[in-house]
Amino acid sequence: MAEVVFLHAGVADERSWPGPGLAYRRTGAVDPVEELFATLDAHDIERPTLVGNSIGARTAIDAALERPERIDGLFLIAPSVSGAPVPESLPTEVRLLEAAIGEAEAVADLDEVNRLEAHLWLDGPMSSEGRVGGDGRALFLDMNGAALRAPEPMPERDREPAWPRVHELDIRAHVLVGALDLPHVIDRAVAFADRVPRGTVELMCGVAHVPTLERPADVLASLEQFLAADAIDEHRAEAPQPLSGSLPAPPGGPSAWVLAGEASAGPAGGAFPPPPNGGRPGRLGLGPEPAGR
Structure with missing residues (x-):
């Protein structure tokens, strides 16, 4: 096995x-x-x-x-x-969510950070907030809420x-x-x-x-x-x-x-460009990702 x-x-x-x-x-x-x-x-x-x-x-x-x-x-x-x-650029939806998350973090509003990150990671930034509901959303909010409140990991x-x-x-x-x-x-x-x-x-x-x-x-x-x-x-x-x-x-x-799954129009842009056009590692895919998160 x-x-x-x-x-x-x-x-x-x-x-x-x-x-x-x-x-x-x-x-x-x-x-x-x-x-x-x-x-x-x-x-x-x-x-x-x-x-x-x-x-x-x-x-x-x-x-x-x-x-x-x-x-x-x-x-x-x-x-x-x-x-x-x-990435050379980020979609407007991602930049707006990133800015909102930064503002919530600045005032230590972890519940708001959690809500916004659920939109970014669970729903997808180009999807409507709340696209995923029910037990899946409840579990995400519980897991990410605990991660947000955990002690800072060691480097x-x-x-x-x-x-x-x-x-x-x-x-x-x-x-x-x-x-x-x-x-x-x-x-x-x-x-x-x-x-x-x-x-x-x-x-x-x-x-x-x-x-x-x-x-x-x-x-x-x-x-x-x-x-x-x-x-x-x-x-x-x-x-x-x-x-x-x-x-x-x-x-x-x-x-x-x-x-x-079902055929779809795919992500924004409708096609994958030739690599590389990746992203630096990060919880938001935008910056350094804390170890242990």
Whole structure:
């Protein structure tokens, strides 16, 4: 049976993960990569597949570069990547939300920060606030509210940025990104998969940055397919094109496109530009991301 370890996003915790596997909450008390390997050792996990969302994906990538013999594969959701290029511009919707979040943080109104971040990350910045409701929204607000009120994490250990080195990842790597996520996060996901020798990318329509809170069964199904090694080889060989009326394959792009869900017009702009047009890692995808968030 495959060993699977889940690494949560900065706006979430271990409750955001569906399916079997080890999901633990980062403490922020130690370097996240060191904490990951200590957790693997404590649970006698030798060579797992790492499943990471956002900053959790960044930790997974850093761990795979630091000790490649310990990692079997990477399943990355809307990954943050240290050293990734900064977007040349941001959509007006993102800039307005960023400014509002900054104002709320300045007066320590964490409830308002939480509300605004739910719009940014859960709904998607180009979607209407409240697009996601019910239990998914309640869980997001609870998880992110706790993260906002947690003590400041210790600084991460300095390590070489991952972006210039991702071509060294000689393991299976699948990137899943929501079509309603921030445009530069989508671009970064595509560019990352293009640079990894055994990389594939999947666009999941109708979800934003935390798809496990919207379509957990579909995310789990994609993961289960990834865990069957032959499935990745089939995707690479078939190199499926996007559904009619949706996004074109990126020029010189990743080994394969996999489209999940209903066809959509895609993110703002309607198509993926050639990489790189990623974004520097951050809770907002806009600035340095605090370790442990």
